[in-house]
Amino acid sequence: MKNGSFIPAAAALALALFAAPVHSGPPAPIPARAGLDLASAAAAAWSADAQLVYVENDEDVDAAGGAERWGYLFRSPSSGRARAWSVQGGRIAAAENVEMAFEAQPLAAGWIDSGAALAAADREAGHAFRHGEQGRLSTMLLMRGAFDESDPDRTTWTLVYTAPGAPSLWVVVDAAEGKVRRTWRG
Amino acid sequence: MRTSLRFAVAALLFAASTAPAHAAAPAPGATAVRVQRVQPDHAKKATLRFLVANKAYLRAELDRLRAKTVQVKGGAVAIDPRFLRYGDMVAAARTAGESAASADSARAGRQLFVSVTDLGLLESELDQLDRALAGQRDRLAVLQSDFAGDQRTALAVVLSGWPADGAPASLTLSLEDGTRESIALTPEQLDALRAGGAVQVLHRLIEPRDQSFSIGFGAASAPGWLELDPARDRLNLLQLDLSHLAAGDATSLSATTWVLDDRTP
Numbered sequence: 001m002k003n004g005s006f007i008p009a010a011a012a013l014a015l016a017l018f019a020a021p022v023h024s025g026p027p028a029p030i031p032a033r034a035g036l037d038l039a040s041a042a043a044a045a046w047s048a049d050a051q052l053v054y055v056e057n058d059e060d061v062d063a064a065g066g067a068e069r070w071g072y073l074f075r076s077p078s079s080g081r082a083r084a085w086s087v088q089g090g091r092i093a094a095a096e097n098v099e100m101a102f103e104a105q106p107l108a109a110g111w112i113d114s115g116a117a118l119a120a121a122d123r124e125a126g127h128a129f130r131h132g133e134q135g136r137l138s139t140m141l142l143m144r145g146a147f148d149e150s151d152p153d154r155t156t157w158t159l160v161y162t163a164p165g166a167p168s169l170w171v172v173v174d175a176a177e178g179k180v181r182r183t184w185r186g
Numbered sequence: 187m188r189t190s191l192r193f194a195v196a197a198l199l200f201a202a203s204t205a206p207a208h209a210a211a212p213a214p215g216a217t218a219v220r221v222q223r224v225q226p227d228h229a230k231k232a233t234l235r236f237l238v239a240n241k242a243y244l245r246a247e248l249d250r251l252r253a254k255t256v257q258v259k260g261g262a263v264a265i266d267p268r269f270l271r272y273g274d275m276v277a278a279a280r281t282a283g284e285s286a287a288s289a290d291s292a293r294a295g296r297q298l299f300v301s302v303t304d305l306g307l308l309e310s311e312l313d314q315l316d317r318a319l320a321g322q323r324d325r326l327a328v329l330q331s332d333f334a335g336d337q338r339t340a341l342a343v344v345l346s347g348w349p350a351d352g353a354p355a356s357l358t359l360s361l362e363d364g365t366r367e368s369i370a371l372t373p374e375q376l377d378a379l380r381a382g383g384a385v386q387v388l389h390r391l392i393e394p395r396d397q398s399f400s401i402g403f404g405a406a407s408a409p410g411w412l413e414l415d416p417a418r419d420r421l422n423l424l425q426l427d428l429s430h431l432a433a434g435d436a437t438s439l440s441a442t443t444w445v446l447d448d449r450t451p
Contacts, residue, residue, distance in 0.1 A: 041339055041418060045391035046363055056234050071233040083363060086233035092395030094231040097364060102245040139236045146247035
């Protein structure tokens, strides 16, 4: 074989090896709304009157407000039961009944996505807490009627930043307007 | 010409009268489902950890706010214009049906077509029928786009086969969410199975995820576990062949699943 034909063949082989399908890694982080459609489809099969009452990150939230897995809690007013679905990589990774023992109110439609809520919370206090206290965002949750007693009908994102040896930082963001409504340490 | 017209009408009427039956036999792409004695074990991923850990705190938050009055808008909402249109569609369908019936009775009154003029009259009546059928087709297309096009994830369970010691009188399906579906087989369904037919015993929405559920044939017999990953927003069929069912032992079933392709061409 002449060198002239060997080199292109070797190059093609190397290219083919490098272009071989890569093993899929962990699913890409998604914003909270991205899994809602699938969770809602499951909830509709579970109960005709299922209402979304709560959203929480099931894996760590990244800097853009995405997480590999989000959990969605639905409640059926007629039966009083609640059931959660956890969505990861476009599939339902977990489903379980949840004993609530309280009446969570349905979330208002049109809530801002996790990325916008995180950006607002970081601007207000989260960024300073992370750098000043060596803290991290541990939880993002979306619900209605809690953490904002001045207007209990509002649907709000609540972000909990934690740091070793320091009180946690709580930031409540209005899920309709994207404005921070409360912050406190505790 | 007369013969061909009659043939065309007969073909149309036959086509209209035969509802599109869902195939009882598994589709070519059907896959076998293993029926196991024990529930398939999957690693469980935790969800809503903050909620679970702080349930009492969240409950206290909500209880604290319960006494407060909340202003809620109670105004009426607009009716979907599609629903208003259905009334007009029903009226149009009735009118078309009555016109066709009237033309049919007029034709029945005539004993014999004696002239080319009569044949022309017949063609005109057939044209009227064509228009009525076209109108029905359009109305069905509207309904299909409003409803059938909105297929959600559903499961239909179909039974077939007749066991040597007779078919069971009932079966129970238990889903992971705690739902139990108890199904009693009617005499007509049993007759159909005995004659080699297939019967649909369940059609319901199902969660679009990998899941297992149990099936049992009476309290005294052993249940079996099936694992299913239904295709989202499609009708998923599960056929249970009872031919080899022995003493109600569900693990002696053979099961296949496939997705019904009911999209309009």
